[in-house]
Amino acid sequence: MHPPDNPPSGNANRKGIQMKKIAALLIIAIIVAAVPAMAAEDGAALFKAKCAACHGTDGAKMAKANLGSAAIQAKTDADLITFIGTNPKHNFLKKNVTEEQIKALVAHIRTLKK
Numbered sequence: 001m002h003p004p005d006n007p008p009s010g011n012a013n014r015k016g017i018q019m020k021k022i023a024a025l026l027i028i029a030i031i032v033a034a035v036p037a038m039a040a041e042d043g044a045a046l047f048k049a050k051c052a053a054c055h056g057t058d059g060a061k062m063a064k065a066n067l068g069s070a071a072i073q074a075k076t077d078a079d080l081i082t083f084i085g086t087n088p089k090h091n092f093l094k095k096n097v098t099e100e101q102i103k104a105l106v107a108h109i110r111t112l113k114k
Ligand code: HEC
Pocket: 047, 050, 051, 052, 053, 054, 055, 062, 064, 065, 067, 072, 075, 080, 083, 084, 087, 089, 090, 092, 105, 109
């Protein structure tokens, strides 16, 4: 007589499904975590391309418009977005920069805070 084979275990099956659920959740978590990082990166790259010539890569080149300064950091995101998009010297909405990109730029400006 053979010992009975282990019956196919419903438990093992359920574990497999659990693992797949965990893997799926991990993938979602990674994507969710990566989106703001991508926006920040985008903002940094845009800043380098469109703003650094005047403002410097650290935003501090012009004393009167030091982007990391308390005065400018005190402005709201909405103020900065409007300024960058429509200020006569900036007017980036007319220069192929989208509102989404301006938001990414503002997020980048927040990282320049002293
Ligand atoms: C041609 C030069 C130039 C470029 C390019 C430029 N800026 Fe400016 N920026 C200025 C000057 C000059 C000021 C000082 C304010 C003024 O004179 O209007 C300023 C001021 C600012 C301010 C301060 C606004 C305030 O309320 O005081 C912000 C924020 C700003 N710039 C963001 C940007 C961003 C973001 C970009 C790139 C998308 C950019 N600037 C590109 C010249 C420039």
